[in-house]
Amino acid sequence: MADLNQQEKRKAEDDVEHGVLDKENSDSPSLTTNLQVDPAAETALIRTQDLRIVPLSASIYFLCYLDRSNIGNAKILNHSSGHSMLTETGMTNHQFTIALMIFLVAYGLFEVPSNILLKKLRPSRWIAFLMFSWGAITIGLGGANSYGAVTGVRFLLGVFEAGLFPGLVYYLTFWYKNTERSLRVSFILASATLAGAFGGAIAFGIGNGMDQVKGLSAWRWLFIIEGIPSCLSAVLVWFWLPDYPETVGWLTAEQKELARRRLEVEGSKGTDKAMSWQDAKTTLLDWRLYGHYLIYFGISTPFSSLSLFTPSITAGLGYADLKAQLMTVPPYGVAYVVSILTSYSADRFNSRALHSAALSAIGAAGFLASAVLPADAYLSRYGCLIVAASGAFACIPPLLGWLSANIFSTAATGLAIALNIGLGGAPGQIAGVWIYKAEEAKEGYPTGHWVNAALLFGVAAGCIALRMYYGWRNSRTLRANGGAVPEGVRLFAY
Template sequence: MNVPASGISHGEAKPVPSNSLHEVDATYKKVTRRLIPFLFICWMVNYIDRINVGFAKIPLATDIGLSEAAYGLGVGLFIFGYVIFEIPSNLLLTRIGARKTLARIMLLWGAISCLTFLVRTPTEFYVARFVLGVAEAGFYPGLILYLTFWFPSSRRARVMSRFLLAMAVAGVIGGPLAGLILTHTSGLLGFRNWQWLFFIEGLPAIVLGIVALFYLDDSPKDAKWLTASEKELIQTNLHLGESSKPGHDHGISDFLSVFRDPRLYLAVVGYTVIPVLGTVLNYWTPTIIHNIANPDIGTVATLSAIPFGLGALGMLVIARHSDRKLERRWHYFFTVSCGAVALLCLPHVAGNLGLALLCLSLVGVAYYGGSTIFWTIPPAYFPSRSASVGIAATSSLGQIGAVLAPILLGWAKTHTHSMAAGFIFIAALTVLGGLAIVLGIPRSALREHKLKTGN
């Protein structure tokens, strides 16, 4: 099945029937109720499976002889595997549809996460993380692309904030859940607690992959739960955004053309910030807390929930304000700059748990808020026929910094007993990414529109 990048054909937009604002809102609420809760759960489970290695690390490192540098390399290999298969996965999505693609990804990553309990050496840890990255490749950009099949640009920040709230919820519940599993499963049936953590938290992904095959629709035209008028309203509002995109009639139309478009590299530099901030928050928060207070693993996991929760609150406020103003670039710059400041402060508050949690919470705001704002930009920036490749290429190439960041942080911690140098590098990269969006992408290039109601 071939699914166009917008989920609709590229013909002339039909006039909208006379719809009141109430009817428009009702239609999008209906779509939101149908899709967002399920996608929310899928992404939450994915995120828990992704960050659980940060909690498993403390007992895992002791059992298999894993140094800080080796741990950083394992995190980087996961991202590397994710990156190299991300574009092929999104291209496959446009060919066979979102339903089969997302189901395939969830089934594979769930199975591999479960099998990670077999790891016995650092080398096996490297292989497991790389293969898990390959299995998950395309899930995040695939979901971003899938949302553009249903929601116009003027609603995407709010929709993205609800969707990406799953990351924060995963962080809030993932820590205590990991702590519960690690505390109560050590030695159960002869296995270590970190083995049970990987196995138990991998199972839900397998179940969700099966459900996705029966629950999701590839696009609005396939949705039997929408009326004909609702489908027409959605299609027209999507056309409205597509017809206003710069370069729509002369845009890139094949794989190679995407990489000749300078827009891609501006977006990549801007996006690099997000996965790098996520590396600090997701993979080093437990270690930072443990190094300051040296509490038991259960307390570390519980305290780790704080930056995720405060990050979620900040994200919701930022997303709502950005949608109301229909402004993305400056919102993005100021949001990620908060993260840069927090990273510069972290080494100086290493002896104060409260201040360290405050800095990590600002990193959480920058990560979640920045993610929400950023992913409203590529769908409004790339021509619709190149959106699938453009979004995947931005996500893939933007992960380069995230491949290097954990290796750098791990090396710095091993050889200098401090991550200060790594945090300074990440802070500088963060400011550079924010400036790339503000200075490199003119506001007119996005041309977002209010919803058309027909009145």
């Protein structure tokens, strides 16, 4: 019996090794999860941070996503008049898909280096540089005249957009606790759904009023007009995006100390040491994190395919040309609201895994119904598209909050987040560009819908499985320590 107890304790100690905090990065000699903080002061601090950080971060990602996904609008814009992107560049549907994939290859390759540079060069400086670069490249895409030019420019766009989303998720760890991040990530990610909605509306307006203005087709004006705001906004980000709580001038000394104490256990700090090779090795060999990466792969394919092919999908639902652009707005608008409500609930009840499982299952049901309905059931399939988009988009923010809540070395947080999007997200997004086949338009794109349904059901199952695994690990640690959490140790978050 004594041998069994000793064996259980050794297993629990192994769990603690993966949940122990990085004490080298703390000014405090001992870390506990029960720091005494005045609730009113904490609420006021969070409100002050939110006003400075969340709207600006969401606006940055809005512009990024607008410049990234507008190629889907450009593909069919003014197709009936012979002035679409495919017509004027001589690209085939297959070559268009290759151009989409090349962007994602670059996106996957440059995410990790970008997150490392964000910490070394300060968030405001690095993000401003990325913004100006991708804005200028988007403008340049308006001058492309061939398949080779489109593909090369899209690769460069992927290089400079790669670091933004993982960078913003990492950036939030400098300001917010684990239990607060899902909602903030949701506001940032939901700006992508707003960009999708605005992108369709903007394309509709440009297609109606600017085709052949100054001798340029509407799709060229689409890239030019949507790239300019990113370049101009980069200047504002350079000066206005706050880097770390410790360095800003709009927090009092008391608020800075409160911010430090709040994140002593559950966040990253601007004063933390840079990531070492040992930090990287520990993160790369922490195999439970690959469960998160695999789940994120499953959601990335639906996310990518909807981002790029919603205009084509709506065009296949009986809506022609410019009206197809306009009909992309409702799915994104509903998805925005559902994403915010889901993330608020996930943070409110501290239950990210189950929220992501539920929403991914709802999204899967929407895709499944789209796949089995007759191709000419346009109205029903349009409703299913709204359900599918809502579930697919809304399950992502809790997943990202769940991952960051279970990373225990602050120096390697940026690496783990970048790996999640690089190893899980990028391959999934590459798969997403292939599943909606142009030759299946008259059949209602069944391959794309079936694949997305299967992957989202897999996401739901993966979330539940990983949630059960973390529960088992926590129970084992608690049993070995008489039901108490050892000092300096965090249990795995759900």
